[in-house]
Structures are given as structure tokens and as C-alpha cells.
Amino acid sequence: MKTDLKAAPKVPARKKDAAAIPAAWDYAAAPESKDIVKIADHYGLFIGGKFVEPLSKQRYTTIDPATEEPLSEIAQAGKADVAKAVRSARDAYTSRWSKLRPSERAKYLYRIARILQERSREFAVLESRNGGKPIRESRDVDLPLAAAHFFYYAGWADKLEYAFPNRTPKPIGVAGQIIPWNFPLLMLAWKIAPALAAGNTVVLKPAETTPLTALLFCDVLRQAELPPGVVNIITGDGRTGAELVSSPDVNKIAFTGSTEVGKAIQRAVAGTGKRLTLELGGKAANIVFDDAPLDQAVEGIVNGIYFNQGHVCCAGSRLFVQESIYDAIISKLKRRMRTLRVGDPLDKNTDVGAINSKAQLEKIAGLVQSGIDEGAEIYQPPCKLPERGYWFVPTVFTNVAQSYRIAQEEIFGPVLSVLTFRTPDEAVEKANNTPYGLSAGVWTEKGSRILSMAQRLKAGVVWANTYNRFDPASPFGGYKESGFGREGGLHGLEPYLAFDEG
Ligand code: NDP
Numbered sequence: 037m038k039t040d041l042k043a044a045p046k047v048p049a050r051k052k053d054a055a056a057i058p059a060a061w062d063y064a065a066a067p068e069s070k071d072i073v074k075i076a077d078h079y080g081l082f083i084g085g086k087f088v089e090p091l092s093k094q095r096y097t098t099i100d101p102a103t104e105e106p107l108s109e110i111a112q113a114g115k116a117d118v119a120k121a122v123r124s125a126r127d128a129y130t131s132r133w134s135k136l137r138p139s140e141r142a143k144y145l146y147r148i149a150r151i152l153q154e155r156s157r158e159f160a161v162l163e164s165r166n167g168g169k170p171i172r173e174s175r176d177v178d179l180p181l182a183a184a185h186f187f188y189y190a191g192w193a194d195k196l197e198y199a200f201p202n203r204t205p206k207p208i209g210v211a212g213q214i215i216p217w218n219f220p221l222l223m224l225a226w227k228i229a230p231a232l233a234a235g236n237t238v239v240l241k242p243a244e245t246t247p248l249t250a251l252l253f254c255d256v257l258r259q260a261e262l263p264p265g266v267v268n269i270i271t272g273d274g275r276t277g278a279e280l281v282s283s284p285d286v287n288k289i290a291f292t293g294s295t296e297v298g299k300a301i302q303r304a305v306a307g308t309g310k311r312l313t314l315e316l317g318g319k320a321a322n323i324v325f326d327d328a329p330l331d332q333a334v335e336g337i338v339n340g341i342y343f344n345q346g347h348v349c350c351a352g353s354r355l356f357v358q359e360s361i362y363d364a365i366i367s368k369l370k371r372r373m374r375t376l377r378v379g380d381p382l383d384k385n386t387d388v389g390a391i392n393s394k395a396q397l398e399k400i401a402g403l404v405q406s407g408i409d410e411g412a413e414i415y416q417p418p419c420k421l422p423e424r425g426y427w428f429v430p431t432v433f434t435n436v437a438q439s440y441r442i443a444q445e446e447i448f449g450p451v452l453s454v455l456t457f458r459t460p461d462e463a464v465e466k467a468n469n470t471p472y473g474l475s476a477g478v479w480t481e482k483g484s485r486i487l488s489m490a491q492r493l494k495a496g497v498v499w500a501n502t503y504n505r506f507d508p509a510s511p512f513g514g515y516k517e518s519g520f521g522r523e524g525g526l527h528g529l530e531p532y533l534a535f536d537e538g
Pocket of ligand 1: 244245281
């Protein structure tokens with residue numbers, strides 16, 4: 037059959053697509069609203085169940101580290117303020133809290149936990165604004181864990197006799213608690229929940245740069261109708277902390293922060309009869325064996341060091357890779373780092389937020405420079421940082437020797453040092469070659485290797501095929517210069533109790 041070409045239907049010319057072909061799959065901004073939380077112009081000290089003006093008459097400004105915008109004026113508690121707070125805690129202890137039935141104490145803790153859950157969005161936004169951490173982390177990690185700690189210890193409050201059989205547990209009195217800026221509300225929960233469950237009262241000092249969620253927590257205490265004076269929150273810098281440590285009527289000091297300040301506190305407390313627990317710095321080894329699932333391990337490495345901008349005492353800041361998989365791990369790691377989004381902490385897409393303070397940014401930059409000067413090889417993915425605020429590009433160093441400062445000192449920033457090993461013995465030896473001993477990670481398919489590594493690593497917590505996982509039932513704490521005493525679990529109650537043994 038002949039085909040009449042002329043009669044053949046014309047194929048219409050293809051229309052040009054009006055929408056440009058995307059060159060990159062960028063995320064649209066997804067900012068969380070700031071309006072959910074009201075920040076007051078200024079705050080007093082929370083003593084005896086109400087906000088009072090500081091006797092010191094001194095204040096300082098707290099800021100948003102992502103924008104450097106001032107957020108509020110905060111009271112700087114002086115010696116007389118600290119004494120007033122401790123008196124209030126002592127009165128509440130003797131007149132009411134220590135006499136309350138344990139099941140009644142538990143009710144207050146349950147109430148606090150539930151209110152924290154109800155108001156979690158408000159707290160998450162405030163935590164991210166004052167501290168710089170991504171909203172995804174404050175919303176999904178800090179807040180659920182803070183509430184979980186209150187729930188968990190509420191459960192123990194009326195079961196202490198069963199928790200410590202034949203030991204007759206009793207409260208010890210007034211606890212002075214000093215916390216850092218990396219997990220402000222979560223550290224508050226770690227400290228306050230076991231102290232109250234055990235029947236003690238509290239004076240807590242949040243970190244100078246991140247007081248706002250602790251101050252909002254005072255509102256939760258009022259909502260829960262906690263008796264006045266059971267929890268007192270005093271703001272201020274290290275001088276306020278030092279006053280609290282030296283206060284004669286405090287029975288126990290619980291501190292989380294730097295090893296340097298921890299040592300100073302230990303010296304101040306020596307010979308006073310005060311109880312002491314210290315949760316200090318770390319330089320954790322994250323160890324990847326050649327039989328590990330590599331993609332999963334890379335996720336764990338990234339979570340281990342870039343979570344919360346690396347402002348994590350148990351951060352996996354030293355990566356040990358078995359030599360045979362070194363090239364594969366490094367290339368996968370660099371590729372994954374190029375997908376990390378650094379920027380606005382309130383954007384739900386953000387992976388890495390702002391550095392907590394200018395001082396911390398300078399410390400990180402100084403240590404990174406030392407790594408370059410000592411001969412390590414630096415890699416930073418291409419990354420556009422906001423113009424204002426404190427930021428640091430996620431960084432990895434290869435070609436690192438164990439003696440370099442970046443392999444020895446706690447950087448407390450998004451900076452990873454990579455070292456290699458050949459045998460499990462070598463991995464253990466190198467991993468333990470640090471003055472710290474807070475945590476470690478092991479990545480391998482072999483269960484027996486996990487168990488043997490966990491026994492030989494001098495670290496309070498060893499994660500296997502995961503990293504940075506927390507649960508209120510699980511004790512946490514360090515060896516060597518990472519401190520002593522445990523928080524979380526039954527172990528976390530013990531430092532807040534006295535026992536009539538036998
Ligand atoms: P600090 O140890 O100084 O701060 C922790 C807490 O202790 C804060 O509330 C602080 O108040 C208070 N404090 C400071 N000096 C004293 C004192 N003499 N007596 C009693 N309390 C005191 O840590 P920084 O915030 O100065 O951070 C410095 C370095 O410490 C970081 O770069 C990081 O390496 C490390 N760090 C480790 C943490 C960890 O969990 N392992 C947590 C925080 C920091 P203020 O906020 O006013 O200083």
C-alpha cells in the first residue's frame with residue numbers, strides 16, 4: 037500500500053516547558069513560627085515560688101546566637117541572692133517536701149512531665165532561639181527526653197525502698213545544681229527529676245548563655261503547683277555557680293560542664309562533707325570495623341559529631357576506621373557532608389544550627405587552625421553561611437596523628453578527626469589513649485566483637501551500631517577526666533540519697 041505522505045497527520049511541535057528544569061533539589065524554607073513563645077524584656081530570680089528582683093541589682097543580656105539579636109535581660113545572682121535561694125530550698129525541705137508522702141511527690145513529677153509535653157512546641161522554639169540548635173533536634177530529642185526523665189523518676193518516687201532493698205533510702209537535703217549550655221532544658225531535667233523524686237529540694241543555675249528555657253520552666257512549676265521553694269532557679273555566670281558551690285548549707289553539688297571547672301569545684305568541695313557528682317568533657321572514639329554496614333556507619337558518624345553542632349560531651353569526635361575500608365568511608369562521608377544543611381535553627385530542614393556563643397566559635401576556630409598548623413588535612417563541604425550570627429562549617433580532618441591537639445582536646449564543635457587502625461587491639465589502645473572516658477561507638481556485624489570491645493574500652497557508655505542514643509532508664513557518666521557519678525536510671529538516684537545500711 038502506498039502511503040500518502042502529504043496526507044499524513046502533522047505531529048504538533050513539542051511545546052517548550054515553561055518551568056525551568058531544576059538544577060538542584062533545594063529545600064524550600066520551612067521556618068517554625070516564633071510567635072508561640074513570649075519572651076519577657078527581663079527576668080528576675082525564681083526563689084520561693086516567685087520571681088524576685090536580684091539583690092545584686094545586676095543584669096546581663098541574653099542573645100539569639102543565630103542572629104546576635106538581644107532576647108532578654110537576665111538577672112546576675114550575687115552572694116546574697118544565692119544565700120536567699122539556698123535558704124528558700126532549706127525551708128521547703130524541712131517544712132514540707134521531705135515530709136510529703138512519696139506518692140504525693142510522684143504526682144508533682146508526673147504533672148511536670150505532662151505539662152512539658154503539652155507545652156513542648158513552645159519550649160522547643162525557645163531552646164532553638166536561645167541556644168542555636170536546630171528545631172528538629174529540640175523538638176524531637178531535647179523535649180521528649182526531658183519529659184521522659186520526669187515521667188521515669190516520677191515512677192521511682194514511691195518505690196525507693198524496692199529500688200534499694202534493705203538500705204532504707206532517705207533524702208539528703210538541698211542540692212545545688214549547675215548545668216551547661218548544650219542541652220539546657222534536658223540537663224535541667226536530668227538534674228531536677230531524680231533530686232525531687234528522692235525527696236530533696238533544689239537550687240539550679242543554668243548556663244549564662246542559655247537561661248531562657250529554665251526560666252520558662254518556672255512557669256511549669258507554678259502550673260504544677262509545686263510547693264514554693266522546692267525548686268529555685270538562679271541565673272548568672274560562673275561567679276554565681278562558684279557561690280552556690282561554696283554555700284555552707286548545700287548538701288550536694290551536681291555539675292555538668294568542662295573538666296577545668298569540674299576540677300575547680302572538686303577542690304572547693306574537698307573536706308566540706310558535701311556530696312559531689314561531675315559529668316565533664318569527652319573525646320569519644322567512634323570505631324568502624326571493616327565488616328560494618330558502611331552506609332549505616334556513615335549515618336552514625338555524622339550523627340555522632342554533627343548532631344547539636346558537636347556541642348555534645350559524648351560526641352564521637354575521634355573516628356577510628358579500619359585501614360581496609362578507609363577510602364570507602366572517607367568518600368561516603370564527604371558525600372554525606374555535602375548534603376548537610378547549615379543555617380536558621382528555626383527552619384525544620386536545618387541539620388546544623390548556630391554555634392552557641394562567640395567565645396565557643398573562637399575556641400573551635402582556634403583548635404581547627406591548630407589542626408591545619410600541625411599538618412592534618414582539612415575538608416569542609418561547600419556551604420553558604422548566614423551573614424550574622426555564629427557559624428562553623430561541618431569539618432573533617434584526615435591524616436591526623438594521635439598527638440595533635442585536635443585528637444586530644446575536646447573541641448565541642450562540628451569537627452571530626454579521623455585516625456586509622458588495623459587490629460581490634462590497636463583500636464582499643466588508640467581509643468583509650470585520652471584523658472577522657474565518657475563514651476564510645478563500635479560498628480561491626482560481629483556480636484562477640486561488640487562485647488569484647490565494650491569490655492575493653494574505658495568509656496562510661498559504649499554504643500554498638502548506633503550513636504547518641506539516650507533513655508532515662510540508662511545510666512550515663514564517665515571514667516577518668518570525664519567525671520564520676522551516674523545520671524539516669526537507678527544509678528542516677530543514688531547520689532541524691534543517704535542510706536542506713538544493714
Ligand atoms: P563551663 O564548665 O565553664 O560551664 C558549665 C557551667 O558551670 C555553667 O553554668 C557555668 O556558668 C558554670 N561555671 C563556670 N565557672 C564556674 C565555677 N568556677 N564554679 C561553678 N560553676 C561555674 O563550660 P563553658 O560554658 O565555659 O565551656 C567551656 C568549654 O567546656 C567548652 O568549650 C567545652 O569544651 C566544655 N564544655 C563541656 C560540656 C560537657 O558537657 N562536657 C558542657 C559545656 C562545656 P557560665 O555559663 O556562666 O560559664
